[in-house]
Amino acid sequence: MPTPTEPPDKRNEPWTRRRADIQFQFTQAARMNAMGELAVTLAHELNQPLAAINNYAAAAERIVGDDAELKDLLRRMGEQAARAAEIVARVREGAHRGDVAVSPMALPELVAEAIDLAMADIARESVVLHYDFDDRAQNVLADRVQVQQVIVNLVRNAIEAMEGLPWRELRVGAAPDGDLIRIHVIDSGPGVSPDVAARLFQPFVTDKPHGMGVGLSISRGIVESHGGRLWAERASGGGAAFYFTLRRAPEAKAARETAARPHAARRLRPAGP
Numbered sequence: 019m020p021t022p023t024e025p026p027d028k029r030n031e032p033w034t035r036r037r038a039d040i041q042f043q044f045t046q047a048a049r050m051n052a053m054g055e056l057a058v059t060l061a062h063e064l065n066q067p068l069a070a071i072n073n074y075a076a077a078a079e080r081i082v083g084d085d086a087e088l089k090d091l092l093r094r095m096g097e098q099a100a101r102a103a104e105i106v107a108r109v110r111e112g113a114h115r116g117d118v119a120v121s122p123m124a125l126p127e128l129v130a131e132a133i134d135l136a137m138a139d140i141a142r143e144s145v146v147l148h149y150d151f152d153d154r155a156q157n158v159l160a161d162r163v164q165v166q167q168v169i170v171n172l173v174r175n176a177i178e179a180m181e182g183l184p185w186r187e188l189r190v191g192a193a194p195d196g197d198l199i200r201i202h203v204i205d206s207g208p209g210v211s212p213d214v215a216a217r218l219f220q221p222f223v224t225d226k227p228h229g230m231g232v233g234l235s236i237s238r239g240i241v242e243s244h245g246g247r248l249w250a251e252r253a254s255g256g257g258a259a260f261y262f263t264l265r266r267a268p269e270a271k272a273a274r275e276t277a278a279r280p281h282a283a284r285r286l287r288p289a290g291p
């Protein structure tokens with residue numbers, strides 16, 4: 019069992035100044051991601067009824083007989099449904115998360131900043147926090163704002179799941195996983211409810227009265243666009259354990275690139291559709 023440690027020291031950074039900036043970028047990105055998720059889901063749902071209208075219009079046109087005026091109306095109806103389907107496909111295409119701009123990042127700092135954001139409105143001492151970063155899991159290739167969004171989502175969910183419990187413990191850290199680095203966020207809450215478990219990563223799945231249910235599906239999209247994977251398991255103590263993988267940044271390269279070109283970013287194609 020890892021021993022509790024303090025978050026990486028931020029005294030050397032102008033943290034309060036950076037924090038306002040990060041918070042701003044973060045809110046913008048969260049909004050864009052939520053809107054994108056909504057657009058993609060709507061487009062997916064609308065596709066089928068639009069195709070059905072088009073098919074019905076074509077079938078009606080075939081059986082309507084010699085009424086040229088009615089035939090023309092049915093043809094135009096089908097055309098309009100096809101046009102609507104094209105617009106929907108374009109919206110879906112445009113809303114789909116594009117390339118991510120990854121740079122070599124120091125993982126413990128990136129995670130510590132995200133935790134700071136996620137826990138901004140709760141008393142730190144109400145949750146026992148363990149940091150556990152393996153020495154071989156220090157540098158990743160990441161789009162900072164996007165990956166911090168994943169961590170904030172996971173940490174907020176963990177804190178909400180533990181609300182009201184007398185013992186609240188959160189374990190966050192990383193370890194090597196083959197060529198990748200695996201990050202974990204493990205809580206001591208009740209675990210994912212069986213009602214939700216099978217659809218955990220689908221959009222609009224929530225058991226919270228004011229939840230939107232998009233956090234985990236957005237997070238999975240972000241991780242996959244980095245070439246990684248996000249999944250959940252039952253923690254040994256009964257709580258929820260979320261894991262995701264990111265590509266490793268070669269240490270020497272990370273140091274060299276960060277020093278030489280702090281904003282250098284490499285573009286990655288998102289994995290999958």
Ligand code: ADP
Nearest residue numbers: 175176179209210224225229230231233234258
């Ligand atoms: P939201 O937080 O708006 O509900 P999410 O997509 O982030 O949306 O989460 C979906 C659902 O997954 C939550 O409503 C909750 O039921 C479940 N869940 C997520 N994280 C945890 C966790 N750490 N412990 C228990 N259940 C969780």
